[in-house]
Amino acid sequence: MQQQQQQPFDPKWFYLLEEAECNQRAQHKIPFPFGTLFLSPQYPYWAAGNTLQIHTQEPSNLTATDAEILECIAAVERHFVETCPTVKRSFTMTRDAETTGKGDSIAGAVVSRWRALLAQQGYKDDSEDEDFSRCMGVTAQTLVAGADPKGLDGRRVAQATMADFEAVLINEPGGDNNIGWRTVKCNELLSRAEKDSLTYLCYDPENEPVARVIVVFSDKVPGVGFVPRVNTRDEFRRKGYAKSVILYAFKDVFERGLATQIVLFASEDGPIKLYETVGMQILAEHVEMEFIKAASEFQ
Secondary structure (H helix, E strand, O other), X not given: OOOOXXXXXXXXXXXXXXXXXXXXXXXXXXXXXXXXXXXXXXXXXXXXXXXXXXXXXXXXXXXXXXXXXXXXXXXXXXXHHHHOOOOOOEEEEEEEOOXXXXXXXXXXXXXXXXXXXXXXXXXXXXXXOOOEEEEEEEEOOOOOOOOOHHHOOOOEEEEOOHHHHHHHHHOOOOOHHHHHHHHHHHHHHHOOOOOOEEEEEXXXXXXXXXXXXXXXEOOOOOOEEEEEEEEEOHHHOOOXXXXXXXXXXXXXXXXXXXXXXXXXXXXXXXXXXXXXXXXXXXXXEEEEEEEEOOHHHOO
């Protein structure tokens, strides 16, 4: 498939996209010289909410001494213990899929350095090199023009507001035992200003909400809408609902001038094929690296 001709998509770009959603979700955001610490004790099942996101294009990750980085790791662990002692905590890095991690770029050198220092502190690399994500993008010009999703088989698609809270909650992943954090999460989602985030829902002919898409915006990545989530309830998958809500959402974002390009990350063949049907094209590939250790090992 022919790829869109765009600027180089280096790890900094991926970092900024991930940061756009983390900034919205996290309850606490603590800047470090080497990245940003995101803490969200109310989202125990959202791993990215409790992590030091290491900026692999930040030069200080190479110029700092080992002692300074080790002190950063210790400081982050203290925050983990104080703020979210019972949930998953991690250090994460985004690197280019072509980077070998052997020092052939600033990102590769940073990955190698942090991997070694985290290993000294008992962290294990919980990611696999082959588990990479494809960054896919679409513009108003490449978005597939089709029938108005609102008129497709009687389905209704619309932007969600606080009045649609229950409909959004139903489409939030997680079971009844997770209703507490799901409720907080959806309340936060719908409380965002439109300049920061938009949520869209697709309903079946019986007016049951069955699919959802979120688009996030950030001043650090101007002109780009980032899609952190596309959710379809299990029993309604492969019936066109996700495609309906995606087409409607993307068209609405472009018509309102909120972005000139919409991007997302996808790692599985099924979703990738779906996104291709609406005109999205593969722009680049990246690897999300995650380093964790057992909670019992924290001091």
